[in-house]
Amino acid sequence: MNEILLQIDGKQVKGKEGTTVLEAAQSAGISIPKLCHHEKLIPFGGCRLCIVEVGSGDRIKLVVSCVYQIEENLVVKTRSEKVDRIRKTLLELLLAHAPDSPQLKELAGVYGADRDCFEKEASFCIHCGLCVRYCAEVKKLNAVGFVGRGINKEICFIPEIASKECHNCLECFPLCPTSYLQAAFVLTEALAFSDASYGNLAKE
Amino acid sequence: MRRLNTLEELDKFRQELLSKRDPNKPCISICAGAGCLASGAGEVIAAFKSEIEKHTLNAEVDIKGTGCPGFCERGPVVVIYPEEICYLQVTPEDVPEIVTRTIKEKQVLDRLLYVDATTGEKAIHEYDIPFYKNQERNVICNNIKIDSKSIDDYLAISGYSALTKVFFQMTGEEVLQEVKKSRLRGRGGAGFPTGQKWEGSRNDSEKIKYVIVNADEGDPGAFMDRALLEGNPHSILEGLIIGGYAIGAREGYIYVRQEYPLAVVNINLAIKQAEEYGLLGKNILGSGFDFIVKVHQGAGAFVCGESTALMTALEGRVGEPRPKYVRSNIKGLWDKPSVLNNVETWANIPLIINKGADWFTQIGTEGSKGTKIFSLVGKITNTGLVEIPMGMTLKDIIYKIGGGIPGGKKFKAVQTGGPSGGCISEEMLDLEVGFDELTRAGSMMGSGGMIVMDEDTCMVDVARYFINFLTDESCGKCIPCREGLRQMKKILTNITEGKGKEGDIELLEVLSETAIEASLCALGKSAPNPFLSSLHYFRGEYEAHVREKRCPALYCKDLIKYYIDPGKCSACMICLKKCPVNAIDGEKKKIHIIDQEKCTNCGTCFEVCPVRFGAVKKISGELLPSPIADEERIITR
Secondary structure: OOOOEEEEOOOEEEEEEEEEEEHHHHHHOOOOOOOOOOOOOOOOOOOOOOEEEOOOOOEEEEEOOOOEEEOOEEEOOOHHHHHHHHHHHHHHHHHOOOOOHHHHHHHHHHHOOOOOOOOOOOOOOOOHHHHHHHHHHHOOOOOOEEEHHHHHOOOEHHHHHHHHHHHHHOOOOOHOOHHHHHHHHHHHHOOOOOOHHHHHHHOO | OOOOHHHHHHHHHHHHHHHHOOOOOEEEEEEEEEEEEEEHHHHHHHHHHHHHHHHOOOOOOOEEEEOOOHHHHHHEEEEEEOEEEEEEOOOHHHHHHHHHHHOOOOOOHHHHOEEEOOOOOOEEEEHHHHHHHHHOOOHHHHHOEEEOOOOHHHHHOOOOOOHHHHHHHHHHHHHHHHHHHHEEEEEOOOOHHHHHHHHHHHOOOOOOOOEEEOOOOOOOOOOOHHHHHHHHHHHHHHHHHHHHHHHHHOEEEEEOOOOHHHHHHHHHHHHHHHHHHOOOEOOOOHOOEEEEEEEEEOOOOOOHHHHHHHHHHOOOOOOOOOOOOOOOOOOOHHHHOOEEEEEEHHHHHHHHHHHHHHHHOOOOOOOOEEEEEEEEEOOOOOOOEEEEEOEEHHHHHHHHOOOOOHHHEEEEEEEEOOOEEEEEEEHOOOOOOOHHHHHHHHOOOOOOOOEEOOOOOOHHHHHHHHHHHHHHHHOOOHHHHHHHHHHHHHHHHHHHHOOOOHHHHHHHHHHHHHHHHHHHHHHHHHHHHHHHHHHHHHHHHHHHHHHHHOOOOOOHHHEEEEEEEEOOOOOOOOOHHHHHHHEEEEEEEEEEEEEOOOOOOOOOHHHHHOOOOOOEEEEOOOOOOOOOOOOHHOOOO
């Protein structure tokens, strides 16, 4: 693997060919906010919070750093007026769904996001897909998935699989950036649907 | 049917076909496209069949269900050859007379001809009708000449001759160079140079490559691709095989939305016929080139028209766009180089090969070559598909071809480019239509939707409508699109309902920036266009809604009141009887008044009040005149 030299926030950073800007930044101790990224998972590019500026002069463009691969001599700025404004708006959009999520509140502090900017709609899940992808890619179980599309999309545990697998795992719960309890609730609902789970529930 | 194994066999077969056809034999061709079928073309075709049988003319007259000629406004369209007499809005009841008078006695039936609304002149031939006369129909013109279910008809009009030309006279590289030279740009939306896209795939060292037809035409009001795929499916296949040959792909896919059942039937039939003739499959015409095509039906998601979402769906997964910064002509379907082009782009390929890139570049503007099919819909006299050379002005399209705005109304805006396109106002009507020109005007070419709006259209409501559509169709994967559009829709809905507040417009602008800059795919990136373009050209309307709670177009239901002008009311009782909530008070000879407490703003009174009175008014943003005293309501005249 070739080593690539690039510049992030004025700092010279080395990275391996084929890796992403986010990985290069992390290895250099530069922090970029993110909600849907997990080192064990294939980049998803869903939350868009890790957006950064690349290029220089009039050839600046915005890219999401969890997907964008590093290039020789690439100039990256992890913060700018525009980047901060977009992150603030993204956070405000999410705070409408989970206004008291500690992770969101902390980021809101950094970017000056107003938790009351938009009308509240208690749906908690921000569709980062961490639980879904972790279960599929790391555990290879597919016990939890997405159902529906767009604004109606929800996470859903598959009763037949969840009743057999989830009690011994629950590794997806702590990944949730907004509402651990919601995942627990959705799981419980799924289990209530499956005959096989009666035994397990009775034990608890 | 027989398999054609060599070029010579194909040529011989074509000669046989042509020798059996007498160009002077009468032929009744009826549009069998989805539009005309919906207005009864199926019954008209059946009526012609039985009438011809009745007169025992079966041997002397041909009957053909053809592709869509584009004049959907006046369907079912019937053209009688060899004279090319064009009859419009034909019903089964007209059929006996057409057969007796036109087919047998060779007379023209005046009453079924096109009549020019302004001059009163009648047009006998299709090409005399202003709607057609001002078009340049290179791509869609064959629709009317062939039975869309017959490969023989396509062969008879020199179909597949571009294919044999590339197989036996050109290398793949030469085909690519010709397409590059033509400067053809993708007809699906983004206008990416087709040759450049092909080149990337061709130059890739990967052995397996794909060519794909994007027939997931989801824009509301757009139906160009449907007409081509339904009407002339072999031309798409021919283009696709040529593309495969040029880039080195052995497999093609056609991704067609399932809402186009007739297109699905016709393209599947075309593939089957082409396979039987040996125009698809192994060693096509002895050229040594193998190629197969598969049809994939969409499942109703608009976002699957986006290239990476389409490919993900083809792979059998949920149709969501991919986040990667790699072009799909390098890593596309199953990570292999894949050229995805829109139906209309593929349909242009045989033309470019047959007539040459030099012919193609003569048409159009500097940046946009060739012709483009638009679906002209909305408040326009001649609804239908129009094919024009790039560079024609919006004004000419709307007035010369479209016949202007019906009902004596005033033009207000034209929306181009589908739901994520933009609205262009009257002062821009001289704009020459082209990819870059439309983008500079704040809209886009898109796939060629063109929705005309008149003075009764509220631009805020138009933006709300399109943002609502896109919110529904967002795949939900990324936040700026899913959440941003959800909020934009809410704010716009509030504004149209009179609940807009100071700062709303600015907040919409911030959300627009976020969606444009941070969305994952083109759906989100272009979604704010309907808002931004209408704000640009019609800011005053937004401000009137927010600040004065007034809808200048008198459209938004929550911002208008209906009012009966006592000076004009003749106490005819029509509105009073029709009001569904009994909100109108009055009697014979007693001027009617609307009880605003009961009124639901349904608009029935406005609709039914006779034009000669015109007593019912819509008002917005101003106080209702106080009701007149009871004694003044008695009409004594």
